[in-house]
Amino acid sequence: MKDAIHDAMIITKRQILQLARVPELLVFSTIQPVMFVLLFRYVFGGSIDTGQPGGYVQLLMPGIFVQTVAFTLASTAVGLAEDMKKGLIDRFRSLPISRGAVIIGRTFGDALLNILVLAVMAAAGFAVGWRPTSGILQTTLAFLFLFMFGYALSWIGILVGLSVKEARTVQSVGFLVTFPLTFLSNAFAPTTGMPRALQYFAEWNPVSTMVAACRQLFGLENEFGATANSWPSQNPLETSLLYMVILMAIFIPLSIRKYNNYSN
Amino acid sequence: MKSVIAEHLVKTYRNGEVKALNDLSLDVEEGTVLGVLGPNGAGKTTTVRILATLLKPDSGSATVAGIDVIKHPDKVREQIGLSGQYAAVDETLTGWDNLVMFGRLYHLGRQSSIDRANDLLERFDLTEAARRPIKTYSGGMRRRLDLAASLIVKPKILFLDEPTTGLDPRGRQDMWQVIQELVKGGVTLLLTTQYLEEADQLADEIAVIDRGTVIARGTSDTLKKQVGGERLEITVEPADLDKTNQIVAKISGHATHVDLRTVSAPVLHGSKDLMEALRAMDDAKIHPLDIGLKRPSLDDVFLSLTGHVAEETVQEPVAKGKRGSKR
Numbered sequence A: 001m002k003d004a005i006h007d008a009m010i011i012t013k014r015q016i017l018q019l020a021r022v023p024e025l026l027v028f029s030t031i032q033p034v035m036f037v038l039l040f041r042y043v044f045g046g047s048i049d050t051g052q053p054g055g056y057v058q059l060l061m062p063g064i065f066v067q068t069v070a071f072t073l074a075s076t077a078v079g080l081a082e083d084m085k086k087g088l089i090d091r092f093r094s095l096p097i098s099r100g101a102v103i104i105g106r107t108f109g110d111a112l113l114n115i116l117v118l119a120v121m122a123a124a125g126f127a128v129g130w131r132p133t134s135g136i137l138q139t140t141l142a143f144l145f146l147f148m149f150g151y152a153l154s155w156i157g158i159l160v161g162l163s164v165k166e167a168r169t170v171q172s173v174g175f176l177v178t179f180p181l182t183f184l185s186n187a188f189a190p191t192t193g194m195p196r197a198l199q200y201f202a203e204w205n206p207v208s209t210m211v212a213a214c215r216q217l218f219g220l221e222n223e224f225g226a227t228a229n230s231w232p233s234q235n236p237l238e239t240s241l242l243y244m245v246i247l248m249a250i251f252i253p254l255s256i257r258k259y260n261n262y263s264n
Numbered sequence B: 001m002k003s004v005i006a007e008h009l010v011k012t013y014r015n016g017e018v019k020a021l022n023d024l025s026l027d028v029e030e031g032t033v034l035g036v037l038g039p040n041g042a043g044k045t046t047t048v049r050i051l052a053t054l055l056k057p058d059s060g061s062a063t064v065a066g067i068d069v070i071k072h073p074d075k076v077r078e079q080i081g082l083s084g085q086y087a088a089v090d091e092t093l094t095g096w097d098n099l100v101m102f103g104r105l106y107h108l109g110r111q112s113s114i115d116r117a118n119d120l121l122e123r124f125d126l127t128e129a130a131r132r133p134i135k136t137y138s139g140g141m142r143r144r145l146d147l148a149a150s151l152i153v154k155p156k157i158l159f160l161d162e163p164t165t166g167l168d169p170r171g172r173q174d175m176w177q178v179i180q181e182l183v184k185g186g187v188t189l190l191l192t193t194q195y196l197e198e199a200d201q202l203a204d205e206i207a208v209i210d211r212g213t214v215i216a217r218g219t220s221d222t223l224k225k226q227v228g229g230e231r232l233e234i235t236v237e238p239a240d241l242d243k244t245n246q247i248v249a250k251i252s253g254h255a256t257h258v259d260l261r262t263v264s265a266p267v268l269h270g271s272k273d274l275m276e277a278l279r280a281m282d283d284a285k286i287h288p289l290d291i292g293l294k295r296p297s298l299d300d301v302f303l304s305l306t307g308h309v310a311e312e313t314v315q316e317p318v319a320k321g322k323r324g325s326k327r
């Protein structure tokens, strides 16, 4: 166990070194979320009247936070697929290191990157008028939720990365999953305008429950959508937590098994 | 003692449609070099991956350093070094970063990892490039770094999968030298290659494989004898072909082979025969477009061992039955 953590840390450190050697990587992974903050704030923010004190940006920021951490799925998958393709994973596998250390290390690395990205986004949000009103404790808890959500999703990314051969395919798969999930949700607009069937989907969508949980933790009214009486909309914190636990319980063992299964 | 033993390995892909290994057996005596020689698609990489615990065979068994690769892959990994067909290092990191990382993964301490990295970089002539990202390395430098990474804990058994494929002649020479030094140090080596010359240079014994099975085995001399040694080859203008044919036939004493503008035939005395041919050509006032001795290539080995050329065995289902029909 001690060895496993040691090995995973070496792999994590490798990712940090990559960022140090190629700082552009860091710039690109933070520039997109900052761009989203600015675009939504100034392009849509002016024309969407939410009646929300403090303006649309208060509702918007949780959505962008969740969307950004959701993309961890794709970035984890792409990073791993590239390592697979270059034969680096084979080399790691031929070393006498602990089972799973390589993929655990990668999830740690991507989680660290998420902390940084969240910090940059929070600063950008603050600059354009976003102000959480719930106090330091709840705000911290919100970020902890976001961090955990990203971490849970990166385990799906691991399985995708181990299963798909081409890094480019992985990228497309990642976007195909995350885009509909983030837009079929309450992240950017209320779900009231959607057809009934989509509303149900949006309601149970983990992105929605996460956004709602964050909004609540940042001190906003629980703005969920049309069918506001359902269980996930009443209990977004609990639902989100449940989703994360379920995701990890499924994908961690599946990924480790896939990594160690070398019949192909 | 045998350091590597593979027995009756079978490995299929795509639910049995592609037979990568078909009852392959080989062994490597401790402290010697086995060259596994075969064309693209023969099953070299598959063999290496099985022996290096990266792949499970469908059936058959293998031991490395006396340890079963299927039952105790973890223990095997402690004994081996592997440098795969494509340099498998982190391209964004520097050579130094990579070696230190691998040292740490082998559970060397921080300082030992650094020392070992510096040693290896120096030994492989990479000290100057040590702080540059691998992306900027030439093909030869990459391969050397990749090899260095597989030597971090001084493994007793080393697998090198096509270590010089894709390198220019200079890079190939450098690599050969590096490998020869390793062998002097007493490592047991299994090396795969597509070049007879490479196996000839580096290996004590050669196993020729084709379509997933060993079709010939022996020292490079025995194999060459089987193939027929060197050939004299002269290319001339079509008008001079007949005369040239006579000259070559006389020197060789064997049947000649005429192909468009080239006449060739086996010769026994190498350069002496070449000189004689030059003199005879000069006397006959024929100016050869090209003249030389040709060592048997993999193609020649294959032609004489199997009766078909060493073509790529892309075993697409459609291509089945077409194999071996060329020539």
Ligand SMILES: Nc1ncnc2c1ncn2[C@@H]1O[C@H](COP(=O)(O)OP(=O)(O)O)[C@@H](O)[C@H]1O
Binding pocket: A264, B013, B014, B018, B019, B020, B021, B038, B039, B040, B041, B042, B043, B044, B045, B046, B047, B313, B314, B315
């Ligand atoms: N993952 C795979 N899926 C399907 N076929 C494969 C796979 N890997 C190798 N093969 C096939 O198995 C055969 C042997 O491949 P390989 O061991 O890579 O040969 P070599 O290294 O000698 O070029 C080839 O026909 C190749 O196409």
Ligand SMILES: [Mg+2]
Binding pocket: B041, B044, B045, B046, B085, B161, B162
């Ligand atoms: Mg190969």
